[in-house]
Amino acid sequence: MSLLRAEGLGKSYNSETKVLKDINFEIGTGEFVSIIGPSGAGKSTLLRCINRMVEFNEGKVIFNDLDVGNLNKKGLRKLRTNIGMIFQHYNLVPRLTVIENVLHGRFGYKTTLQGVLGRYTEEEKERAFFLLEKLGIEEHAYKRCDQLSGGQQQRVGICRALIQEPALVLCDEPIASLDPNSSKIIMDHLKSITSEMGITCLVNLHQVEVAQNYSDRIIGLKKGEIVFNGSSNLLSQEHIQNIYGSEAKDLIMV
């Protein structure tokens, strides 16, 4: 059962350097997949090609039997509604309250006017509070987001993604700006999204050990090419060395 498929995906920002070269992979429903690789390997670009936040030049992305590259504006909006996204810097609206930021995730289902006026149904509001409670931040619901800690803000980000009722959640280095404690909380929540709600997760990670502990499968990216794609327990020291281009013992493993 494949949810997402990339075929010969290629992307270049200018004529000289190709950021992504001939990327092929397949992700099934309910999988938790991590993408690892050094900075500049193209992890963020790859993630953004899937919901076309970045336009790719070559190849195909198939999501739920839809050809992502051929969607018109309306189709693209519908696709994005179905894919949640979580960012390294949380990307909330800092001056608005937590609950407002969570409800922003419903915009994809609304007409422009409903969204602008902020008309949300009772079910949507109940769902928002349910998610906040699930992530343990319901007591902050009416606080402004810039008053929260990084870990709390990231949990608001997760709520915003989940209220979209997505089939897939893309996480772009969700724990790169967090301390080890908050990182663990966030990763546990992401894992439970997959195990309890059956939502597929595709996560960009810097930390190899975190990827090994949490993922079903790991994709290793190096200079825009996939150099490893397999179950996380198959990732050996040689693979890590190949991906990062240095001895594994020389890497800081957190």
Added chain:
Amino acid sequence: MTEKTMRKSRWQTTIFLAIIIILTYLSSAITEFNIIEGIATLPKAFSWIFANLMITPETFDRLPMILETLTETILMSIAATTTAAVISLFLGLFGSNTTKVNGVLSAFARFIASVSRNIPVVAWALVLLISFGQNSVTGFLALFVGTVGFLTRAFIESIDEASKSSVEALTATGATYFQIVYKAVIPQCLPQIISWILFMIETNIRNATLIGILTGTGIGYTFDLYYKTLNYNAVALVTLCIVITVIMIELFSNYIRRVIL
């Protein structure tokens, strides 16, 4: 930095200073301006100011008339700024890289901003004077055009700086353009936008005095009238009123800024 380049840079400073001194000397020689003579006349100028620009009790009879024209000027400045702010908000949204609709509109917005900003307000007033004549509409339009240019530029920067990340996030949720603008960009930029508008109101009240002299309206006209009829006591009172108003507006807008930021 090696010793050689350091010595070179010290020489550069010396040469640079020498060039400035020569330029100053040349320009004062050409314009026949003698700086020592200029300084020497300062005491005389000040004694004239103190002798003539004194507010006498009789001048207070003119206060109601002065305050009336001053109010006209303040209201005109506020009206010009707020209407310009509405236009600038749209131009700012089109011109910003984060919220631009397409390249053509973005270039158009930046072009408008740059043209109206780089022509001085006084020049606008004189140009508009020819087509609209001596009335407050001319003054309003001159302030309006200059303000649109400045505010558009300021709004573009505020929008770019404040909302890049949340715009990205909301685009990824499938939100439409206007949903993003109303629910992410405007809430996030509002304090800066208000702050810029307040700044522009202050600036425009100052500019309005000058423009009033040219267009024959408001407090500028009153100033010009007393000045040309050699009524220096009244001129002093007008100046004092303007200074007090500008300071009050500045204090008031500083207070608003402190509350909203």
